[in-house]
Amino acid sequence: MTECPGVVITGVSGRMGQMLVREVLASDKLKLAGALERSGHDWVGRDLGEAMGGAPLGVVVSDDPLEAFARAQAVIDFTAPAATVEFADLAAQARAVHVIGTTGLSEDDLARIHKAAHHAVIVRAGNMSLGVNLLTTVTKKVAAALDIDWDIEIIESHHNKKVDAPSGTALMLGEAAAEGRGVKLDEVSDRGRDGITGARKQGDIGFHAVRGGDIVGEHEVLFATAGERITLKHVASDRSLFARGALKAALWGQDKAPGEYDMLDVLGLKD
Ligand SMILES: NC(=O)C1=CN([C@@H]2O[C@H](COP(=O)(O)OP(=O)(O)OC[C@H]3O[C@@H](n4cnc5c(N)ncnc54)[C@H](O)[C@@H]3O)[C@@H](O)[C@H]2O)C=CC1
Numbered sequence: 402m403t404e405c406p407g408v409v410i411t412g413v414s415g416r417m418g419q420m421l422v423r424e425v426l427a428s429d430k431l432k433l434a435g436a437l438e439r440s441g442h443d444w445v446g447r448d449l450g451e452a453m454g455g456a457p458l459g460v461v462v463s464d465d466p467l468e469a470f471a472r473a474q475a476v477i478d479f480t481a482p483a484a485t486v487e488f489a490d491l492a493a494q495a496r497a498v499h500v501i502g503t504t505g506l507s508e509d510d511l512a513r514i515h516k517a518a519h520h521a522v523i524v525r526a527g528n529m530s531l532g533v534n535l536l537t538t539v540t541k542k543v544a545a546a547l548d549i550d551w552d553i554e555i556i557e558s559h560h561n562k563k564v565d566a567p568s569g570t571a572l573m574l575g576e577a578a579a580e581g582r583g584v585k586l587d588e589v590s591d592r593g594r595d596g597i598t599g600a601r602k603q604g605d606i607g608f609h610a611v612r613g614g615d616i617v618g619e620h621e622v623l624f625a626t627a628g629e630r631i632t633l634k635h636v637a638s639d640r641s642l643f644a645r646g647a648l649k650a651a652l653w654g655q656d657k658a659p660g661e662y663d664m665l666d667v668l669g670l671k672d
Pocket residue numbers: 411412413414415416417418437438439440442479480481483484501502503504505526527528529530569643
């Protein structure tokens with residue numbers, strides 16, 4: 402029998418980190434090869450299971466990515482941009498599949514990730530769920546079918562701890578709408594109106610971010626014209642769906658050539 406690929410989870414104390422640990426422990430296709438937190442975090446040096454409030458797991462939380470990645474076939478990373486770009490270089494050196502769920506990445510961050518993907522497989526998506534990735538394909542089709550008289554607005558809602566806006570998912574949906582329309586998102590994007598903005602510019606794609614309570618993640622694409630509206634909506638009510646998508650990506654990447662991939666590749670939804 403071939404051995405399960407070993408996976409290192411980064412940011413293990415985080416909302417997604419803890420969810421990912423639970424999903425890997427429940428998986429019969431992947432095994433937990435390491436757990437990382439940032440230097441100075443009070444989980445570093447402790448047994449992961451105990452830190453999570455349960456039985457010992459025999460896995461000590463580390464702050465040394467180089468050492469942890471050397472033992473792994475995959476790294477699943479939902480942390481923060483500065484950490485993720487560093488992990489991209491180190492995972493590529495270790496030739497481990499790097500699954501990136503982190504959002505809020507800058508153009509410079511993306512360029513660094515692109516470079517790392519010359520040496521190893523990187524799967525990156527602002528949303529790892531099947532539903533959202535399907536929604537991007539539908540959004541692209543609807544945007545392509547409608548003319549410029551249809552205004553496009555993207556409304557996203559998240560919990561009050563989220564640090565980036567618009568969400569990674571909103572940007573994926575915006576990219577899909579712009580692609581469907583045959584325009585570049587950065588030339589038509591209109592973010593967070595305030596004050597005397599003037600009338601809406603035809604062709605713009607608007608973004609709006611709601612933050613409150615414990616909302617897991619809701620995304621709506623509104624197409625509005627005179628006399629009618631279409632809304633496409635996805636609601637995530639449980640973070641485990643993002644974690645399961647990430648595990649699927651880590652497995653999918655095991656036999657792929659170095660390069661940058663997304664969840665449409667993993668889910669076989671690319672056209
Ligand atoms: N692509 C997707 O499907 C999803 C993406 N996300 C994204 O994942 C990221 C994390 O989200 P949450 O778990 O809610 O945040 P969180 O704040 O609960 O967790 C982030 C964790 O990363 C740790 N961290 C930061 N720097 C680190 C370093 N250098 N080394 C090791 N650990 C480090 C933090 O200490 C923290 O525990 C965000 O960018 C979020 O937008 C969240 C859900 C789904």
